[in-house]
Amino acid sequence: MVITNILPRLHSHVCTLNYQVMNEKTITILSKGFILLSAFSLLSVSLMAFFAPQSVMDLVQVKLGNSDAFSSIRGVYGGVGLTIVIFLLQLLWTDINKALGFLSLLWGLYALSRLITIVVEGPLGSFGKQWLFIELAFFITAQFLLVLRKRKEKLVAS
Numbered sequence: 001m002v003i004t005n006i007l008p009r010l011h012s013h014v015c016t017l018n019y020q021v022m023n024e025k026t027i028t029i030l031s032k033g034f035i036l037l038s039a040f041s042l043l044s045v046s047l048m049a050f051f052a053p054q055s056v057m058d059l060v061q062v063k064l065g066n067s068d069a070f071s072s073i074r075g076v077y078g079g080v081g082l083t084i085v086i087f088l089l090q091l092l093w094t095d096i097n098k099a100l101g102f103l104s105l106l107w108g109l110y111a112l113s114r115l116i117t118i119v120v121e122g123p124l125g126s127f128g129k130q131w132l133f134i135e136l137a138f139f140i141t142a143q144f145l146l147v148l149r150k151r152k153e154k155l156v157a158s
Contacts, residue, residue, distance in 0.1 A: 024152055029144045030083035032092060035099045038107075038138065039088040046081030049073050060127060097149055111135040 049056045053073035054064050064070050086107070091099035114132040118124060124132060 010042050013108060027145065027152060028096065028150050031096050031100060031149060034138075034141055034145060035088055035092050035096070038103050038142075039085045042081050046078050046085060049077035049081065051102075053078075083147065097146060100146040100149070104139060104146060106140035107135045111139055122124045144148075 045056060054068045056077050066074065070149055088099055088102070091102065105137055111132055114124060114128055114135065117128070
């Protein structure tokens with residue numbers, strides 16, 4: 001009971017303190033930097049998938065056996081990945097909050113997919129564990145930056 005009353009107030013004070021320490025320009029630079037980091041991470045896999053689909057699958061020790069398999073990796077990791085990169089770059093210049101919200105969903109659902117795998121198929125290998133950690137960190141970062149930006153917008157509006 002005590003914890004449920006303290007946590008919302010503590011969260012509010014921490015976010016207020018964080019916002020007071022960081023000005024709007026700093027939050028914008030950090031947000032844009034995070035969006036670019038995410039976009040370039042996705043772009044690197046996308047380009048690898050376009051030009052060397054087997055190299056993407058080598059990361060998880062899967063051998064592509066036919067042209068349909070190569071085509072699928074090019075389409076999903078290459079084509080869809082590049083679509084996401086273009087979308088993020090467009091949002092970088094038009095709506096940073098939407099970009100952060102989208103990245104929050106993307107990284108959060110990637111992490112959720114790995115957690116489901118742990119429950120259904122069992123423990124992840126080193127590759128999966130590493131990426132689960134990265135995806136969770138990126139999810140938390142996107143959420144944190146989005147909360148800071150929205151708090152700033154509320155403060156400016158009032």
